[in-house]
Amino acid sequence: MQFDIKKIVRPNIEKLKPYSSAKDEYSGEASVLLDANENSLGSPLTKWYNRYPDPYQKEVKAKLAVIKNIPASQIFLGNGSDEIIDLLFRAFCEPGKDNIIICPPTYPMYEVNANINNIEIKSAPLLPDFQLNVAHIEQLVDPNTKIIWICSPNNPTGNSLDRIDIETILNHFNGIVVVDEAYINFSKQKSFVQSLIDYPNLVVLQTLSKAWGLAGLRVGMCFASEAIVGYLNKVKAPYNISLVAQELVLKALEEVGQVNDMIQHIVDMRIALAEVIASMPHVEKVYPSDTNFLLVKIPNASKLYQYLCTKGIIVRDRSSLPNCADSIRITVGNEQENTLLVDAMAEWIDANF
Ligand SMILES: Cc1ncc(COP(=O)(O)O)c(C=O)c1O
Known part of the structure; x- marks a missing residue:
């Protein structure tokens, strides 16, 4: 070089x-x-x-x-x-x-x-x-x-x-x-x-x-x-x-100490959220994450995205990107936000499959 x-x-x-x-x-x-x-x-x-x-x-x-x-x-x-x-x-x-x-x-x-x-x-x-x-x-x-x-x-x-x-x-x-x-x-x-x-x-x-x-x-x-x-x-x-x-x-x-504790807390919540979402019916994949978000593959992801919007929960629909068909990106929130997200996803899955 x-x-x-x-x-x-x-x-x-x-x-x-x-x-x-x-x-x-x-x-x-x-x-x-x-x-x-x-x-x-x-x-x-x-x-x-x-x-x-x-x-x-x-x-x-x-x-x-x-x-x-x-x-x-x-x-x-x-x-x-x-x-x-x-x-x-x-x-x-x-x-x-x-x-x-x-x-x-x-x-x-x-x-x-x-x-x-x-x-x-x-x-x-x-x-x-x-x-x-x-x-x-x-x-x-x-x-x-x-x-x-x-x-x-x-x-x-x-x-x-x-x-x-x-x-x-x-x-x-x-x-x-x-x-x-x-x-x-x-x-x-x-x-x-x-x-x-x-x-x-x-x-x-x-x-x-x-x-x-x-x-x-x-x-x-x-x-x-x-x-x-x-x-x-x-x-x-x-x-x-x-x-x-x-x-x-x-x-x-x-x-720095407080920030490190917060990072650990977010990582723990990411791991827990990934487990819950991966165990939901019809979820095809929760990709491994080294970040504070999860990429989730699920049929009709764009429809799920729209449903979550109607509930006031905003995630990112990444379905149009290469190798990301039917995928949404979800930021790990606080405990309450994560629960609201999981409940809304469960409702949509129940109603649509
Ligand atoms: C990979 C990556 N780089 C840079 C940024 C932008 O960071 P900043 O808020 O410092 O402009 C983002 C924000 O989402 C990001 O995902």
Whole structure:
């Protein structure tokens, strides 16, 4: 593998002179801040929200660096991982020229962002057991292939992808391999974060939206080489993580123990819910899950989905995706929500078979 980030980055981004905020240009302790056209009188909420936040979220990254055991310089934060997915396209993929590879069924935002950015999408569908088709992926690679998107554990199938397969791709591909680990905390698999030292072409995405329970704050994490983080910093909006989000994340990161207990509780509920659903008549399959959701195969899944909607219970109908005919994806809820779901499913099965 001969990976050279200078050959991957878009030439205009390499040359880009990024926006430089006042906070970039001055790092001392200032007492009179008349640089950013803020409102010095304060706000009806609190006095301090009148100021722009730290553009590089240094305090948050310092804490994350300890938790994840990685230098802060190798961390990039986005307005959800969704923002980071878009920034990866904008930094590394030339519209109308480059292409990416996805492995459906998978998280739809890789495809959506490719389309927004006018990047060709090549597809190497997962095999029937929902593992990577490495030979197909390697066949699809051409000199304009910039990013291979891998989601593990995968959404919506719930399984972790074979580590050796991912390593094979990392070893053979000269572009960027993104491993999206949004659900890694629910799995027993080892994260790829500690493999960054071996693979300069690896980008690992994680998020505070799932295991950490902070979807509303919109904070996604990217772990990558300093060079890749540098390009993402160049293309991001200056203040992409709000001050409120930075403050609350700092507090949340103090509670690793509580979060680990919550993860265990969700995993226990997932196991129990999978057992109950698998034992229902006519349920064809509850796929093994390393996440906080279950993919369930049942005849007429779309009708079940509609019935659940009438009961105010919203799941995802994934039936139109490759190898997912008649499948719904159910997020593990709290005990009460899980009971309501099971009761409604039982009612529908009774009435329809
Ligand atoms: C695989 C995967 N990646 C990323 C995301 C988006 O995460 P965020 O909330 O950090 O934007 C999701 C959300 O469902 C997801 O399933």
